Amino acid sequence: MNEKLITFLATGFGAGLAPFAPGTAGTLVGVLICLLFLPFPWVMRFPAVLALLAFSVYVAGQAENIYQKKDDQRIIIDEIIGFQITMLPVEINILNICTGFVLFRIFDILKPFPIRNIQRLPGGWGIVADDVIAGIYAGVIMWTIKFF
Numbered sequence: 001m002n003e004k005l006i007t008f009l010a011t012g013f014g015a016g017l018a019p020f021a022p023g024t025a026g027t028l029v030g031v032l033i034c035l036l037f038l039p040f041p042w043v044m045r046f047p048a049v050l051a052l053l054a055f056s057v058y059v060a061g062q063a064e065n066i067y068q069k070k071d072d073q074r075i076i077i078d079e080i081i082g083f084q085i086t087m088l089p090v091e092i093n094i095l096n097i098c099t100g101f102v103l104f105r106i107f108d109i110l111k112p113f114p115i116r117n118i119q120r121l122p123g124g125w126g127i128v129a130d131d132v133i134a135g136i137y138a139g140v141i142m143w144t145i146k147f148f
Contacts, residue, residue, distance in 0.1 A: 001059075003066050010063030011076060015074035026076025027105060031097055032084030037084075038092045049084045053132065055080040061124025071119060071127050078131040082108060085135030089143035097144065103141055107134035 001009075008014065012029040016022045037045045056077045063075045086100040107115065108131060115137075118129045 001096040006059055006062045009059045010075045012059060012076040012080055020122035022076055023079050026079030027083050030080040034087050034092060049088060053081050057124035057128050060127040075127055076107050078128045082131030083109055086138040090146055100142055103138035104134055107137045117142050
């Protein structure tokens with residue numbers, strides 16, 4: 001892929017260039033992408049999210065090379081995939097999207113153990129893995145709420 005396409009995808013179609021809260025802008029792009037999966041059950045969303053995860057690691061790693069900065073704030077494809085992971089265990093509806101959005105942003109910002117340490121991984125994995133774990137934490141809470 002060429003540099004323009006990589007940066008376009010890594011910045012969440014340009015949302016990562018927002019002057020304020022680019023990670024939140026990336027999560028909002030994640031919401032829009034999640035809505036594309038609205039008609040599909042969990043079992044069909046899972047392989048799509050795995051494919052998006054692999055793609056995100058590749059794009060994030062390439063973008064890091066382009067920007068020449070570790071986990072540049074403009075790279076928000078990691079927030080997009082993190083939100084998809086958050087939403088995997090629950091039905092896609094307005095209440096779950098709002099709850100998932102808040103939970104994912106809390107875990108992504110606070111980075112409880114071991115999220116902060118995971119960022120040390122090299123390349124695209126170092127960019128994406130912390131958001132994957134934040135998404136897993138938020139998803140587990142979402143799944144738990146579903147039963148109570």
